[in-house]
Amino acid sequence: MEIKELKGKLQVVKHLRDEVDAAAQKKMKEVTKELEQKIEELGDLENLNQALIVKECQSNYELQEARTELIVSLRDMLTIGRNTLFGIKRMGEIDVKPFQNTCKLKFPPEEAQIKGPEQCSLWQERLRKSEWHPFKIVFVEGNHQEVIDDDDEMLRNLKEEWGDDIYEAVTTALKEMNEYNPSGWYVVSELWNFKEKRKATLKEVISYILKNLKTCKRKRH
Known part of the structure; x- marks a missing residue:
């Protein structure tokens, strides 16, 4: 903004040059010098900004490397x-417990033991299909956000057939997968x-x- 203002002053001075040539020349030199200083300062700031961006990227990469190493090394320890x-x-990954608990209410004990994990695996496979993307864009507090589409036919049927607990388990896994791996759609x-x-x-x-x-x-x- 300061550079823009100085450029404007410079144009005004040039227009006045014929009327007060000596004074205008002096003023023009002053403004030109100030303009050059501001441009130089801006260049230094841009270089500093680029250096900080590179440093931030390196730090973020190192932090992510450390997180990955901890996850691999401590998988057994952090049970x-x-x-x-x-x-x-x-x-x-969908939590199997809501499926097990709901199936215990719907089926005999032996059948429930099979049905719970079976249904959980079925929905986990559906989550991996990238063509199924039950999300919609909404405008919240001045920002666009991607949220679960409650009108999605498969999700509506899931809620009607299996209830709120299983619906919550599936939509929670959907949101996690969409946040952590929207391109690959596999568990992270x-x-x-x-x-x-x-x-x-x-x-x-x-x-x-x-x-x-x-x-x-x-x-x-």
Whole structure:
């Protein structure tokens, strides 16, 4: 904006040159010098901005590498238990428990044991089909957001036939898959804070692991 304003002043001065040539020439030199300084400053800022962008990309890449390494290395250590705070969550994988619980109400015990996992696997396969994309774009607080399309025929039928719990399990997996792997539509592992139901930070997972290691050492001694 400052450069634009200076360029405007320069044009005005040029128009006045014939009337007050000496004064105009002096003023023009001053404005031209100031303009050159501003352009130089802008160039320095652009270079700094580019350097910061590169540095940020490198940092983000290193953080993602660290998360991936933790997920691979600690897959067995961070198991999901009754009192687990942190662990590995498979984003986009449907929770089988709602299917098991609902089938227990609908079928005899032996049949329910088969039907629950069977239906869960069936819907997991449907999630992997990229041509099925039950989302819609809505405008929320000035931003466009992609949300589950409640009018989707398959989802409506699912809710009517199997109830809210199974519908919630399927749509939760859909949203996770759409967020974590919208192009490939397969399950992605993530470090997870099960207490707060969110993605875990590297700091809290590492702190949790170190705390467990100290506890294990004390028990051995």
